[in-house]
Amino acid sequence: MKTFIAAALAALIVATGAQAASVTVTMHQTSAAGIGPILGTVVFQDTARGLRIAPNLSGLSEGEHGFHVHEHPSCNHKEKDGKHVPGLAAGGHFDPANTGKHLGPDGDGHLGDLPVLYAAADGTATRESYAARLKTSDLAGRSIMIHAGGDTYSDTPAPLGGGGARAACGVVVY
Numbered sequence: 001m002k003t004f005i006a007a008a009l010a011a012l013i014v015a016t017g018a019q020a021a022s023v024t025v026t027m028h029q030t031s032a033a034g035i036g037p038i039l040g041t042v043v044f045q046d047t048a049r050g051l052r053i054a055p056n057l058s059g060l061s062e063g064e065h066g067f068h069v070h071e072h073p074s075c076n077h078k079e080k081d082g083k084h085v086p087g088l089a090a091g092g093h094f095d096p097a098n099t100g101k102h103l104g105p106d107g108d109g110h111l112g113d114l115p116v117l118y119a120a121a122d123g124t125a126t127r128e129s130y131a132a133r134l135k136t137s138d139l140a141g142r143s144i145m146i147h148a149g150g151d152t153y154s155d156t157p158a159p160l161g162g163g164g165a166r167a168a169c170g171v172v173v174y
């Protein structure tokens with residue numbers, strides 16, 4: 001009987017693990033008025049290389065975009081200095097170790113620093129990437145943010161990779 005219970009428990013853990021191995025996040029445009037239209041999805045999946053990131057997005061501006069896990073599960077605007085700032089309710093970059101440093105996906109700063117997102121001339125982003133330090137379980141209760149500009153993987157010359165405004169956002173729903 002003990003063996004049976006142990007086996008059943010092991011099966012349950014495997015099943016739960018399999019369920020959490022992939023999560024699909026719906027991304028919305030962000031604006032000063034709140035949450036805008038859907039731009040597509042990003043699928044995150046646990047692999048031997050780390051977190052696989054598979055975007056299927058449209059409606060972005062051509063070029064590189066800063067791409068991060070932010071700490072709060074909200075994509076709402078928030079007031080700052082008397083202005084409504086798009087996506088500000090998502091908070092800062094996910095940084096559970098409190099490093100206070102933006103160093104990109106391969107650095108030892110914010111755990112939420114993802115590889116830069118590339119949008120083609122037609123505004124679509126479908127190029128996959130990997131974030132070696134992350135697992136899908138790290139994304140629970142967070143949000144995914146796409147910035148208007150690129151990402152230098154550094155706090156200089158501009159803080160947080162210099163991506164600027166928050167252009168699109170999705171809450172991770174497990």
Ligand SMILES: [Cu+2]
Nearest residue numbers: 067068145147
């Ligand atoms: Cu960000």
Ligand SMILES: [Zn+2]
Nearest residue numbers: 093102110113
């Ligand atoms: Zn960062």
